[in-house]
Structures are given as C-alpha cells and as structure tokens.
Amino acid sequence: MQLLNLLRANTRKEYLELKRYLPNTLAMMFTFYILFVGMFMGIQFIGDPSAQDVNTQFVIVNYIFWFLAMMVVNDIGFVVMNEAMRGTLEQLCMSPMGLWRIMVSRLLATTTLNFFIIIVLLYLSMLTADQWLNVDLVAIMPILILTLISMFGLGFMVAGISIIVKQIQAFLQILQFILAGLTFVPLSVAPALAYFPFVKGVDLIRDVMINGTTLSQIGWGDFGILAVNAVVYFTLGLAFFLYCERIAMKKGLLSHY
Amino acid sequence: MDAIIEVNQLHKQYKKRRSKEYVKAVQDVSFKVNRGEILGLLGPNGAGKTTTIKMICGLLVPDSGTIRINDIDNQKHRLNALRQISAVLEGNRNLYWRLTVRENLDYFAGNRGFSRREVHARVEELLGQFNLKEKENELVNRLSRGMQQKLAIAVAMLADSEVILLDEPTLGLDVETGYEVRELLRDIVANHNRTIIISTHDMAVVQDLCERTVIINNGQIVTDDRVENLLKLFAARSYTITINGQLTDQQRKLLQDVFPDSTYQPETIQSTIQVDFSNGAKMYDLFDILKLNEAQIEGIDRETVDFEQIFMKIVKGESAHATA
Known part of the structure; x- marks a missing residue:
C-alpha cells in the first residue's frame, strides 16, 4: 500500500511539473515533430521510391521508440542532476521508502505521462506521412512492458552515474545518439544486438506495427530473450544504482553539485 | 533521562581533491541526546557540524563509530532509523520551488508512504500550526525567505518523527523572521514532544532555545554542557x-x-x-x-557574558573548560 501511495505522490508531482513547465513540454514535442518531418522529407526526396512506404513506417516506429528510450533512460539522469542542483536529493534520500523506490515510482510516473505524448506524436506522424501502422495493443503491450523493464534497468545505471558524477550533460547528450543507434539498427543487420537492453523489443514491435505480426506468431524464444533481458538489465541497473548510492554516501557526494 | 540518539566514537575523513591527502572532518565524536531535548551543535566553519548531522541523517557513512536512533543502528537498519528522524538540511533549498505550499507538503508526505487520508490530515494540521493556510496555493518561489524556511520546517514535521535535525535554521533570515522561527521551534518542543538538534552559527538561537550545547572544533568535541552551566x-x-x-x-x-x-x-x-x-x-x-x-x-x-563570548573563548582554546 505504501508503494502505491509513493507512486501516486510521484505521479502527481511529475504531472504538476509537466503542467508548470508546459512551454518546455510543448517545445520538446515540437522539436521531435520537426525532426520527424525532416526525416520524412529526406525519404520523400532522396530515398528509394519503391521502398518509400516501408521506409517511412520504419522511421515512424524507430523515432517513436527513440523518444521513449530518451524519456526513460536519459530523463532519470537529468532528474538526479536537477534534484541535486535544487537541494532536494538529500531529502529524497532521507525517505524511509528508500531512494531506489522513489526512482522506480518516478520512472513509472514519467513513462505513463510521456506515453500520452508518445501517442500524440505517433498519430501526428502517421497523419503527416499518411502511413497508418498496425496498432495491435494485444501484441504490442506484453512486448512493450518487458522492453520498458530493461529500459528502466539502463535508466538506473544512468541515474547511478549521475549521483556520483552529477555534471554529466555531455554524456547524456552522447547517450541520445547511442540510443538512436540502438533503436534505428534492425536486428537483421546486427543479430547480437538482441541481447542489448531494448533492441529486441523494438524489433518485435516493428514487426507488429509494420508487418502486421500477431501475438501468436511471435515465438516463445523471442519472449524468452525479452524476459531474460528485462530481468538481467533491471537487476544489473538496480544493483549498480545501489552501489553508486553507497559510494556517494561514503564520499559525501549526495549534496554536491 | 533516556537518550534517543547515541553517537559513539564517530570518525570521518575526506580525500582532498586531486591529492592523496585526507582531511579529518570528524574525530572520535561521541555524545547523547536526551528525549525532548534541544541540543545546539556549534562550531566554526569546517568544524565538522554538518558532517556529524549528515551522518546522523544516514546521508553519510562514517569511517568508524556507531549512531543509534531510538536504539536502532542507522548503518545496519538505515531505512528503519530514517523513520525516527527528519531534517531541514539546506533550508529553503529543500523544497520544490515550482510547486505550491500544499503541493510540497502533499508530495513529501506521499514520499514517506502516507495514504491520501493521512496526508490530508497531516497537511491541514501543519498549515494551521505554521500559519501557512493563507499561502497554501502560492508557489514556493513567490514566498518570502522566512515563509520558505517555515515551510521547510513544516515538511520536516510531516514525518511525525521524534527527532528533527536543523542545519542553520535561521541563516539569512531577518531579525523578526529569525525570532518567529525560534518561537516556532520552542512551540514544537514544548507542545509536540520532539527532540531537536540544531546546528547553527547563531548564538542567539543557542542561548534562547538550546538546553545543552556540543561545541565542535577541528572535528573534535571541545565542550558538551548545559547552556546555563556555561553561562x-x-x-x-x-x-x-x-x-x-x-x-x-x-x-x-x-x-x-x-x-x-x-x-x-x-x-x-x-x-x-x-x-x-x-x-x-x-x-x-x-x-x-x-x-x-x-x-x-x-x-x-x-x-x-553572552554566549558568543563563551563560544569564542572555547573555540580559541582560551578556556580550560572540558567536556562535561
């Protein structure tokens, strides 16, 4: 019950801040939309005309997942940095719920709230490109949930680094491009990437949304890889975060910015 | 009297940046805080007060030594020990400036796992007690420094914990607001059965509020006595x-x-x-x-003599007064 109360408090806070910083939120959405329009135009003018439709669909799914990955993985790093800068990180660390639980609830809250933005962006880009993807929620949701868990793990690793290093803006900017690489590269080109945090999930969702693959057509082996990735990366991420928190408490880094 | 906090032989040293040298921030610090007491932790800048406070809060791990809060070891059972204490460590910086007074209280209460009903009851009580009712929908960045400080203390009171630690609670406040905050703290101890540790440079706060004072200099306790005894x-x-x-x-x-x-x-x-x-x-x-x-x-x-003179004499080593 206490965990639900914690989640409710953090969801409300994230919603309020999103509302208070509305111009910032709208600017972020606009930037992403413009980026998509740029990619779409590129395909229209210099892409192979015979593969134009598929390429456009490919770009829509990839860029939506890039946005999601940035929201989940990068955002938590910025959250830690901002909390340290504001002076509230120590207050969070003093909660008897534990910092990691607060961070999990923050991740869940921001992911849920950003989901609405993602849906708007998805339909806006489909409308712009006049390419309608297969939004089969029954097939997408289980894949998405498992993919998100592994993303959370990666997010925890970034948060752990942020607790110790704090001024990691440059790293987070580079990470944006790494995340872009991981979401844009198809598994057929680099099969080993299936064991990276969320590449397998994005690939499966691409299959569902572009090729119309149904849940029953996805093999247990694929789900197995997704599940193992989810458990391994989340556990690794959380362990790394707790380790970094301990280091920060030993070196007195929680309040330093 | 029974001790609610027992600090035993604390040691903490930091590595200097870009150097192999270490700075001894706290050396062999031991003291007890009795239930319902207001203890003043005094010392010049860099004496080790904040390091000690942060170790009690579980935000810093000591190199050696133990801290027991309500008989709970804060290293072995950190989260359990955190239920016993709350703190205002950086004054108004402990708040979310783009949230309102009520939203801040709601958030921090929820962050301790309180249910919606508990949060509502606690927040209503504190808004009344701290005279913040009129400002409940005001964004924190629009409040005066004194109001922000009061809100930070109210946030610390949310936890209903027995011990409250305050790091420089009157820093940067004007005389009138400083007095108001002191009155508030006096009321908390008298009517709400709390134990308070105040780390401060403000001798008026110590002389006015604290029953006992621990003076730290160069990471070591140089005096531990009742304020009236020292006076x-x-x-x-x-x-x-x-x-x-x-x-x-x-x-x-x-x-x-x-x-x-x-x-x-x-x-x-x-x-x-x-x-x-x-x-x-x-x-x-x-x-x-x-x-x-x-x-x-x-x-x-x-x-x-005022407490400032006593403090200066003790810190400068002009007094032979030892730990009581």
Whole structure:
C-alpha cells in the first residue's frame, strides 16, 4: 500500500511539473515533430521510391521508440542532476521508502505521462506521412512492458552515474545518439544486438506495427530473450544504482553539485 | 533521562581533491541526546557540524563509530532509523520551488508512504500550526525567505518523527523572521514532544532555545554542557571591582604579578579592576592586594557574558573548560 501511495505522490508531482513547465513540454514535442518531418522529407526526396512506404513506417516506429528510450533512460539522469542542483536529493534520500523506490515510482510516473505524448506524436506522424501502422495493443503491450523493464534497468545505471558524477550533460547528450543507434539498427543487420537492453523489443514491435505480426506468431524464444533481458538489465541497473548510492554516501557526494 | 540518539566514537575523513591527502572532518565524536531535548551543535566553519548531522541523517557513512536512533543502528537498519528522524538540511533549498505550499507538503508526505487520508490530515494540521493556510496555493518561489524556511520546517514535521535535525535554521533570515522561527521551534518542543538538534552559527538561537550545547572544533568535541552551566561558569569567573581612588604603584605591580590578565582602569574618583578567576586565581588574593592601602571597595560586579563570548573563548582554546 505504501508503494502505491509513493507512486501516486510521484505521479502527481511529475504531472504538476509537466503542467508548470508546459512551454518546455510543448517545445520538446515540437522539436521531435520537426525532426520527424525532416526525416520524412529526406525519404520523400532522396530515398528509394519503391521502398518509400516501408521506409517511412520504419522511421515512424524507430523515432517513436527513440523518444521513449530518451524519456526513460536519459530523463532519470537529468532528474538526479536537477534534484541535486535544487537541494532536494538529500531529502529524497532521507525517505524511509528508500531512494531506489522513489526512482522506480518516478520512472513509472514519467513513462505513463510521456506515453500520452508518445501517442500524440505517433498519430501526428502517421497523419503527416499518411502511413497508418498496425496498432495491435494485444501484441504490442506484453512486448512493450518487458522492453520498458530493461529500459528502466539502463535508466538506473544512468541515474547511478549521475549521483556520483552529477555534471554529466555531455554524456547524456552522447547517450541520445547511442540510443538512436540502438533503436534505428534492425536486428537483421546486427543479430547480437538482441541481447542489448531494448533492441529486441523494438524489433518485435516493428514487426507488429509494420508487418502486421500477431501475438501468436511471435515465438516463445523471442519472449524468452525479452524476459531474460528485462530481468538481467533491471537487476544489473538496480544493483549498480545501489552501489553508486553507497559510494556517494561514503564520499559525501549526495549534496554536491 | 533516556537518550534517543547515541553517537559513539564517530570518525570521518575526506580525500582532498586531486591529492592523496585526507582531511579529518570528524574525530572520535561521541555524545547523547536526551528525549525532548534541544541540543545546539556549534562550531566554526569546517568544524565538522554538518558532517556529524549528515551522518546522523544516514546521508553519510562514517569511517568508524556507531549512531543509534531510538536504539536502532542507522548503518545496519538505515531505512528503519530514517523513520525516527527528519531534517531541514539546506533550508529553503529543500523544497520544490515550482510547486505550491500544499503541493510540497502533499508530495513529501506521499514520499514517506502516507495514504491520501493521512496526508490530508497531516497537511491541514501543519498549515494551521505554521500559519501557512493563507499561502497554501502560492508557489514556493513567490514566498518570502522566512515563509520558505517555515515551510521547510513544516515538511520536516510531516514525518511525525521524534527527532528533527536543523542545519542553520535561521541563516539569512531577518531579525523578526529569525525570532518567529525560534518561537516556532520552542512551540514544537514544548507542545509536540520532539527532540531537536540544531546546528547553527547563531548564538542567539543557542542561548534562547538550546538546553545543552556540543561545541565542535577541528572535528573534535571541545565542550558538551548545559547552556546555563556555561553561562554561569563563565559569568562566575569574570568580575569588575570598583574602588575609591587609585591603586598604589606597589599594588599595581602585585596585581600584574598575581593576575597578569587583569585590566586596571585608574580614574580620579573611582577606578575599576577587571579580573578573570578562571586560571585558578583566588578572590582572596585580590582582597589581600587591595588591603595593602585599605582601598575602599565600592562594588563587585559579576561580568555578564553572552554566549558568543563563551563560544569564542572555547573555540580559541582560551578556556580550560572540558567536556562535561
């Protein structure tokens, strides 16, 4: 019950801040939309005309997942940095719920709230490109949930680094491009990437949304890889975060910015 | 009295940046805080006060030593120990400036796992107690510094924990708001059964609020005593003696020999002698000197000292007063 109360408090806070910083939120959405329009135009003018439709669909799914990955993985790093800068990180660390639980609830809250933005962006880009993807929620949701868990793990690793290093803006900017690489590269080109945090999930969702693959057509082996990735990366991420928190408490880094 | 906090032989050192050297921030610090007590933690900048406070809060891991809060070891059972305490560590920086007063209280209460009903009840109570009801929908960045400080203390009170730690609660406040915050703290202790540790530079806060003080210098405790004891002790050691006329040359010489730190101010009608008896000197010796020409004593006044003077004497090592 206490965990639900914690989640409710953090969801409300994230919603309020999103509302208070509305111009910032709208600017972020606009930037992403413009980026998509740029990619779409590129395909229209210099892409192979015979593969134009598929390429456009490919770009829509990839860029939506890039946005999601940035929201989940990068955002938590910025959250830690901002909390340290504001002076509230120590207050969070003093909660008897534990910092990691607060961070999990923050991740869940921001992911849920950003989901609405993602849906708007998805339909806006489909409308712009006049390419309608297969939004089969029954097939997408289980894949998405498992993919998100592994993303959370990666997010925890970034948060752990942020607790110790704090001024990691440059790293987070580079990470944006790494995340872009991981979401844009198809598994057929680099099969080993299936064991990276969320590449397998994005690939499966691409299959569902572009090729119309149904849940029953996805093999247990694929789900197995997704599940193992989810458990391994989340556990690794959380362990790394707790380790970094301990280091920060030993070196007195929680309040330093 | 039973101790709610037991700090035992704490040690903490930090590595200097870009160097292999270490700075000893806290060395062998031990003290107890009794239930319902207001303890002042004093010391100059860099003395180790904040390091000690943060170790009690579980935000810093000591190199060695233990801290027990309500008999719970804060290293072995950190989260459990955190249920016993709350803190205002960076004053108004502990708040979310783009949230309103009520939203801040709601958030921090929820962050401790309180249910919606509990949050509502606690927040309503605190808004009333801290006179923040009128400002409940005001964004924190629009509040005065004093209001922000009050809200930060209210947030610390949300937890309903027995112990509250305050790091510099009156820093940057004007006289009136500082007084208001002191009154608030006094009320918390008197009517809400809390134990408070205040780390401060503000001697008025210590003299006005604290029952006991622990003075830290260079990472070590130099004094641990009741504030009234220190005031009495230091006041009792310094006297101003007023005599009719002046001292003879022989008396002046003797005064300098027996009381080298004394101050003699000759005046035509009445002269004054200021003597500190803290170094083992006796008042009888002074009387013997005055008796030589049968100087008429007009008055003996105990010098009034404020806590700032006591603090300076202890920190500068001018006093032999040891840990009680």
